[in-house]
Amino acid sequence: MKPGKILALAVATLGLAICLAPVIWLFSTSLKPFEEILKTPTSFLPKHPRPQNFTDFFSSFTFWRSFANSCIVAALTVVGTLASAIPAGYAFARLKAKGSGLVFGLLIASLMLPGQVTIIPVFRLFASLGMIDTFYPLVLPAWLGTNAFAIFLMRQFFLGIPEEMLEAARLDGASEGRILARVAVPLAKPAIATVAIFAFLGSWNDLWGPLIYLNKESSMTLMVSLMNFVGGSGTAQGTPWNLVMAGVVVTVLPAFILFGIFQKTFVAGISTTGLK
């Protein structure tokens, strides 16, 4: 190897160590007993790993309830996003009726609008419908095609399907709904997986929405409960950071697992959106 390359490799390794240190620190702290955290200087890795931090965290508030709430909200969001984005993406790509182009333009323009602009009237709407402390405000928008990115991605994919395949099905007398279900969707599995992953993470990771709409402990999602736990967990000896970090590990786990399985989808998704 040339000296230039060795230098590049060294710099890349050093940079990576700095980047990953916080993640290792997160896992390490989640396994430390409380006494080890108070010790200065504290050791980087736990001397006596304590997996009970996790069970302590689970039992310190209504964890399982919040966990189930997050799962329900995320599942309903994913299904709703797919149910609205797949047909809409197909229609925008292949069935351009007069006026549908305008709808698509309005949809893409909505990406420019910060969510803060619409939140207050939308909040008042849900409040007047008695939907505060229910999951409707978090889930309903997904069913009504508010995920413009998902629709755009599905449309881009459906644009790439050869017209002959659709035309052949039409000559057989299939309706557009049938063509979508039998021809287009089976071909679109990779795009559908991408949309599902990002919709799941978007919902699971969301703090803003649940913070605004969910106030009762029994209706909270994991992210809001984690915030409450962090804010209220301080004791005379200080914050039990080992339990807090155990909580963070639990909340980031779905993202880690999905990334482990679908890392190519993540990285490819990012680089293609950038090059569009």
Added chain:
Amino acid sequence: MKKSQVRWCWAMILPVVIGLAIFTYGPMFASLLLSFTNDDAVNTPSYVGMANYKYLLTADPSFWVSVKVTGVFAAASVSLGLVASLSVALILNQDIPFRGIFRTLYYFPTILPATASGVLWAFIFQPQDGLLNGLLRKVGVGHPPAWTDSPQWALPALIIMSIWGFGGAMVVFLAGLQNTDKSLQEAASLDGATSWKKFWVITWPAITPLVFFNLTMSLIGSLKAFDQAFAFGTSGPGVGGPARATLFYVLNLYEKAFGHFHMGLAAAMAWILFAAIAALTGVNFALSKRWVKGSGI
């Protein structure tokens, strides 16, 4: 197009039409109207003219504080983030071993939810037990900054934390760098051009559209920052940070709307934010004609 296809088309996009009306364009105009009222989420709002805007710009004690916090944060985190992501992309673009693994692992921190990284970094920046000050003391810094507890250092801490998420922009740069013309680089090397010169003459013009893309996206993202600042404050000094040093614009808006139920005032704040984002993006596009080569995005 056949009649049945037209009908199918509208059936398939009907949810989107309803969604855009109920959740996007309807509320957009409603919030503009609300911004001219004294709406408090309880009583019937009444028209107050420009009073909300005037109050924010001239009398509100926290408006300009949060504008300054957000402005400093955006300027620093966008510029430092771009430098970090481009530098790492340039290093990984060389033919070094394990390049794919490096790329994946550098991208990895960006998948953490902003809330989780806010809590994690609040702990790393703890003045006493934190990882960073532990390291700083080890290398001989006697009195490291108090980060989360210090009005001067809380915002820099959040900026450092935001740079950590440079992996997304890096992946975009790397994809672009790998599309640039390799033969041009080799020809320049044969002519004895330095790496520095090769970068500015060959590489930079080829990637300016990507620089522009990353600049625009990260600028908009940083002006809307909320989750990480909320989590950071909650885990440490309280929401808004010590002496309100991390009172981000959207955090301020959130407090006004859902802490004090000053809905009209918060709607006005939202429209000022929207106008600022639109104006900055417009300026960005106008300036881009001078330095972005090729068709742009």
